[in-house]
Structures are given as structure tokens and as C-alpha cells.
Amino acid sequence: MTTAQPLIQARGLVKRFGDFTAVDGIDVEVRSGEAFGFLGPNGAGKSSTMRMVGCISPPTAGELRILGMDPVRDGPAIRARLGVCPQLDNLDPELTVRENLTTYARYFGIPRRVARARAAELLDFVQLTERADSRVDPLSGGMKRRLTIARALVNEPEIVLLDEPTTGLDPQARHLVWERLFRLKQQGVTLVLTTHYMDEAEQLCDRLVVMDGGRIVAEGSPRALIQRHSTREVVELRFAAESQEPFAGKLDGLGERVEVLPDRILLYVHDGDAAVAEVGALGLTPANVLVRRSSLEDVFLHLTGRTLVD
Amino acid sequence: MVDGGRGGGGLVSVTQQARERARPALPRVPAAAVFAYHLVGYRRTWRAGVFSSFLLPTLTVLGFGLGVGAYIDQGVGGVRYFDWIVGGLLASTALQVAIAESTWPVFSNFRWIKTYFAQSAAPLRVPDVLGGHLAFVLFRVLTSSVAFLLVVVLFGAVRSPWALTLPLVVVLLGLAVAAPTFAYAAVVDSDSWLAMLFRFAVIPMTLFAGVFFPVESLPVALRWLAYVTPLWHAVDLCRAATLGIAAQWSVAGHLLYLGAWALGGWLLARRAFRRRLVL
Known part of the structure; x- marks a missing residue:
């Protein structure tokens, strides 16, 4: 053994x-x-x-x-x-x-x-x-x-x-x-x-x-x-609007990746707080802001997609 | 008891030495461990089972033998109807038990409680899983038939010491019908197919394979259908043994015919089990 x-x-x-x-x-x-x-x-x-x-x-x-x-x-x-x-x-x-x-x-x-x-x-x-x-x-x-x-x-x-x-x-x-x-x-x-x-x-x-x-x-x-497949932190932004899509365009270039979901926008970044400050500097006012560490779930969804598998 | 809580839970000794010490030499007869499992489940219900295995034959014998027999003055071929019918009833009892034990229980072990899959994850092979369960079915056939025999002996309907060979005959019949039924229950995808088996095979077989009246009373075409069923062969053997008369057909022929059903059934069941268990 x-x-x-x-x-x-x-x-x-x-x-x-x-x-x-x-x-x-x-x-x-x-x-x-x-x-x-x-x-x-x-x-x-x-x-x-x-x-x-x-x-x-x-x-x-x-x-x-x-x-x-x-x-x-x-x-x-x-x-x-x-x-x-x-x-x-x-x-x-x-x-x-x-x-x-x-x-x-x-x-x-x-x-x-x-x-x-x-x-x-x-x-x-x-x-x-x-x-x-x-x-x-x-x-x-x-x-x-x-x-x-x-x-x-x-x-x-x-x-x-x-x-x-x-x-x-x-x-x-x-x-x-x-x-x-x-x-x-x-x-x-x-x-x-x-x-x-x-x-x-x-x-x-x-x-x-x-x-x-x-x-x-x-x-x-x-x-x-x-480390390999995601960033250190993720910022979740939720805008009080029908669609999040219009806001996403303005966030281009912020962090490594921007992902738009029906109800929120995810920013994959190294420093979450710095990113939130930049969002503010752009004049955007999301209704909800959450800064969190990247999780395995982010990796999983990135690698296998968000489409439902049955 | 409440889920959770951190107390209790002694360490399980899975150190390397413990493992070496515990490394079992695998069961010598793995199918015996499977048989033992089925017996443990049976231990829960056997009392009710014993009651019905004495009560049912008593009622049947009384109803058909004495009730119907009272209207049959000349008997069958000079034999009192009551004495004539017990051999057939014994074989049909064995058939009922064998099929009842190999339909829903087998289906459930694949579909509902999935026992076979649990067993396959252990160091058992497909023939162990199949053979252990079949052995249990034969055990049920044997004990029910012996109970039936005891009842009819008390009624004085057994006329020959050849009756001592009956346990072997009913076990052979049990295997001849249980093994193919195992195969059937393993492949059907809904349990309504099991009810069909009773409706279209067990009941007609019981009615026309010489249990209640001689096959010779049937038109020739139907007579041949009766001869094809495994039940008729066992009925002829059982009747010959309880009455101490010669069988209508060669005894060796009967045994070989039942043996062929048993062997064919085993091969089919093994294939069906392998298809379901080894994906």
C-alpha cells in the first residue's frame, strides 16, 4: 500500500x-x-x-x-x-x-x-x-x-x-x-x-x-x-429595469468577463470593490450589488454552460 | 431520533490492519448468502403463510374432493374422486406457489425495491443472485407442498408409500415453472404483464392439465395442449405416487420433460438477469 x-x-x-x-x-x-x-x-x-x-x-x-x-x-x-x-x-x-x-x-x-x-x-x-x-x-x-x-x-x-x-x-x-x-x-x-x-x-x-x-x-x-477558469471575485449587479441587456454594453471592458443573465449581470474581476467603484464612476446605479469570491459553481457553469440539460 | 447532532458516532476501525484482518474469504457458496437474505424477509411473514398453507389445501380438498366428489358416484377409473384428485391438487398447489413467488417478487427486486442491484454491487455474480432467489422459491414450494401432503394424509387420501417421492417431484415442477417465470418477470416493463400470466397461462393450465378431470375428456387438439404444459407431467407423476398406480406416461419421460423446462428456464432467466444487471 x-x-x-x-x-x-x-x-x-x-x-x-x-x-x-x-x-x-x-x-x-x-x-x-x-x-x-x-x-x-x-x-x-x-x-x-x-x-x-x-x-x-x-x-x-x-x-x-x-x-x-x-x-x-x-x-x-x-x-x-x-x-x-x-x-x-x-x-x-x-x-x-x-x-x-x-x-x-x-x-x-x-x-x-x-x-x-x-x-x-x-x-x-x-x-x-x-x-x-x-x-x-x-x-x-x-x-x-x-x-x-x-x-x-x-x-x-x-x-x-x-x-x-x-x-x-x-x-x-x-x-x-x-x-x-x-x-x-x-x-x-x-x-x-x-x-x-x-x-x-x-x-x-x-x-x-x-x-x-x-x-x-x-x-x-x-x-x-x-484559479484557472474563473477570476478571484465576482460582482453581481441587478438593475431595476425590464432588461439588464442595455446596461451590459456600458460595462464592456470591466473585468475579465461580463455575463448577462435575465435578472442580473455578473462581472468576473480580480478586485470586486474596485470594480464596484468603477461602475459608480460610469454613472450607473444598480439596485443591488453583491461582491463575492468566485466559487466552483462559476467554474462549472462557465465550462458546461447554463443551458438546461434534461 | 433527530437528524443531526454531533455526539455519538464512534470511529469505525478501518485502519490497514483491521482491513487485512477483516478481508473475508468471500462466501464459499455465494448463492447461499442470497438464499439466507430471502429467508430473513420470510421470517417476518411465515406464520401467516403457514396458516394459509394448511387452510387452503384443507378447503380445496374439502370443496372439490368431498363436495364435488359426492356427485361423482363411479369415481375416476374406479378410484374414489377424492383420492383421485389430491395428486393433481398437490401439483397445482406447487405450481401456484412457484409462480406467485417468481412474478411480483422478482419484478419488485428489479423495479421497486431493487434488491438485485444492491446484491450486484457486492461480490456476487448474476447466477448467485438468480440461484439464491430461485432456491428460496423452491423452499416455499417444498414447504407448502409438504403442508398439503400432511393435510391429505390426515384425510386418508394417500394410498401409497410412493408419496415419499413427491417432494422431489414438486421441487422439479417448481423449478420448471419458476425459472422461465423469473425470465419473464425480468423482461416485462409493467406489472400488468404479470397478471396476464395468471390469466392466460396459470388458470387455463390449472383447469385443463388433468387436475380436476382426466385429460382424455378433452378434444384431441386441447389434449395436446395439456400434454405440452409442465403441469400435466407433474400431475401424472403426483397422482401415480399418491395412488400407487402406474403413470400414464413414462416416468423418465416426465422427469426429462420437466428437466428440460427447468434447464431452458434457467438459461433464459440467466440471460434476462444479465441484461438487466450488467449494463
Whole structure:
């Protein structure tokens, strides 16, 4: 484990379904102990990539090695060392919380006694001990998600795959999930996750790739991506008028980039306050001014566009 | 319990040593772990199940055997109608259980609760997921059939020690109809197709495959349809065993025919499962 060999290594990885190319030749390396994110709009190929890494979907072309093994030939041996938290919970609603963990543990050949002990430990970890003997059906969405995460940990995996781990959760539940995932990372577990949420990616990921149309369009740490693809600060101006368009023309040349949205204008600049002063000097009086730091969301929208993808 | 809160949550020991220690040798028979999972779910409902598996055959036997039988003075081929019908009813009970357990439960494991997908993410292969569930269906067929047999033994309708071979026959019939039904439930895209299966396959089969009256009473064309169904072959075997008489057809032929359904069904189901689970 001290070798620098990446846990997951993909070269020219392709997944096609008939004529449709879901993943179009991506190169990815995930190193031991890091949290790695796949970002991208719907249909970008994130989930297809995750399924290939989860060894349940054979690649159409390219090379994929996981834990040094070939996912097509050594599927079960690799899956024995992975934890998978799917996009949609697939717990058994009729079983109890505890039974969901102990029955799953048996698929890994974990002896019954060990499975019971580990289930208790994991329920404590995801704060579900009090619900151990209740059925899964009436649990809240956040509880189910935590149980799914606990189930993914039942074999003490080296890599945990999380497909949109907090989609649909309320803010409290999201923060609890983040905190638990952060703890796992501290313990040296490698996390691979997909997400729509930029704050989630900024919170959790050491490195990430942005995917669009099956390709990787950017790669790096959240901070490096912001530096490379956006400015330090963003000024949001809102003018009290039907259309923001007429004002935009006057702002040309201010900052690195001006983006006009239906309800506001974004100025991508190095120094927000200086830019606001320049706007004032131009004699413009926006109804609303907000200066903020550039976020991963700015990068994401810049790279993948604002058009709705369905 | 309230979501959130920072207390609790002991550390999970995922240190390298713990991992090495915990690295399990994978289950020796992975399908057995899948079978065990289905049993855990069944443990919740088996009491109600036991009640109905005794009650239903009792009512059926009373209704058809004694009720209808009272109007059939000459019996069938010299055998009291009540005694004649139990073999057929046993086979049709096995068929009902086998199909009921492999329609909605299989469909649900793909569509609703998605159990098969959860299992596929673990170190199981498609035949483990399929085989473990099929084994559970056969377990249900076997226990229901044994319950039925106990009831009819109490009524004195079992005349031969050959009845001891019946568990094997019903399990073979169960596999012969459950395996293709697994394939069917895996490929249909709406559960109304499952109701169609009952309407257009199970009910006609039960009515015309020699359970309630000899197939010879049917016109020749329909008779051949009855011979094609796996049920008729099991009915003939079950009847021969409960009455201690010779089967109408070769016993080896019956077994091979049912075996062919089982094997064909298994291959179809494995292909259908693979298509759904390995994308």
C-alpha cells in the first residue's frame, strides 16, 4: 500500500450503449486516501463511469484497473474491497435497519458474529443505533441515506463509491453525511463521488474532474480550478429595469468577463470593490450589488454552460 | 431520533490492519448468502403463510374432493374422486406457489425495491443472485407442498408409500415453472404483464392439465395442449405416487420433460438477469 500506484486508473475509457456514447475516452487516476469527485450536468457520463468503476458495467473500450485488477475478470474480488452507495437507496424496506446490514455482510462472507458486531459499530457511526430494530420503510430520507452509507462500509472497503450521496436531503441531513464522509477520509478511506452540488465538491473533494458530454473538460483541485477558469471575485449587479441587456454594453471592458443573465449581470474581476467603484464612476446605479469570491459553481457553469440539460 | 447532532458516532476501525484482518474469504457458496437474505424477509411473514398453507389445501380438498366428489358416484377409473384428485391438487398447489413467488417478487427486486442491484454491487455474480432467489422459491414450494401432503394424509387420501417421492417431484415442477417465470418477470416493463400470466397461462393450465378431470375428456387438439404444459407431467407423476398406480406416461419421460423446462428456464432467466444487471 505504500506504492504510489493509483487505486483506480482509467485510460481512454469508453462506454457506449448502442449508438449513444455515454463516456467518451476519459483518463482518470485516483490515488490512495484522496477524495475524488466527478462533477457534471445530467447525462455527462458520471454515473456510467461510476458503474464501470463499481465493476457492474464492462467498459466498451479503453483500459481500466482497480486496485491493480481487471474489473471484467476480477469483478467479485474487486467488489469485495469496494463500498457502493448508489444514487437511489436500494435498502430492503421490509427488513429492520440492523438486518439490512447483517444480510448484506453475508454477501462478503463475513461471519454472522462479526457481522453483528460491525453492524452495531456502523449504526453508531451513522447515528442510527436507536432505530436498529425498526423497519426501514418509515425512516426519513436522511436516515435511509445514512443506512445506505453504513451498508457500503460493512466490508471495511478501501474505496467507497458515492453516487450523489446527498441529493434530496435537507440541509441538516446533508451536513451530517458530509461530516461522516469527512471522518472516513481522515481514516484513510478513498472516496469517489459524483455530485451536482458545488459546495459538496468544495467541502469534500481533494481533486475533481468536470465532465460534459462524456468527456473530461477540466481537472484539478477545487482551488486550482477556480484559479484557472474563473477570476478571484465576482460582482453581481441587478438593475431595476425590464432588461439588464442595455446596461451590459456600458460595462464592456470591466473585468475579465461580463455575463448577462435575465435578472442580473455578473462581472468576473480580480478586485470586486474596485470594480464596484468603477461602475459608480460610469454613472450607473444598480439596485443591488453583491461582491463575492468566485466559487466552483462559476467554474462549472462557465465550462458546461447554463443551458438546461434534461 | 433527530437528524443531526454531533455526539455519538464512534470511529469505525478501518485502519490497514483491521482491513487485512477483516478481508473475508468471500462466501464459499455465494448463492447461499442470497438464499439466507430471502429467508430473513420470510421470517417476518411465515406464520401467516403457514396458516394459509394448511387452510387452503384443507378447503380445496374439502370443496372439490368431498363436495364435488359426492356427485361423482363411479369415481375416476374406479378410484374414489377424492383420492383421485389430491395428486393433481398437490401439483397445482406447487405450481401456484412457484409462480406467485417468481412474478411480483422478482419484478419488485428489479423495479421497486431493487434488491438485485444492491446484491450486484457486492461480490456476487448474476447466477448467485438468480440461484439464491430461485432456491428460496423452491423452499416455499417444498414447504407448502409438504403442508398439503400432511393435510391429505390426515384425510386418508394417500394410498401409497410412493408419496415419499413427491417432494422431489414438486421441487422439479417448481423449478420448471419458476425459472422461465423469473425470465419473464425480468423482461416485462409493467406489472400488468404479470397478471396476464395468471390469466392466460396459470388458470387455463390449472383447469385443463388433468387436475380436476382426466385429460382424455378433452378434444384431441386441447389434449395436446395439456400434454405440452409442465403441469400435466407433474400431475401424472403426483397422482401415480399418491395412488400407487402406474403413470400414464413414462416416468423418465416426465422427469426429462420437466428437466428440460427447468434447464431452458434457467438459461433464459440467466440471460434476462444479465441484461438487466450488467449494463
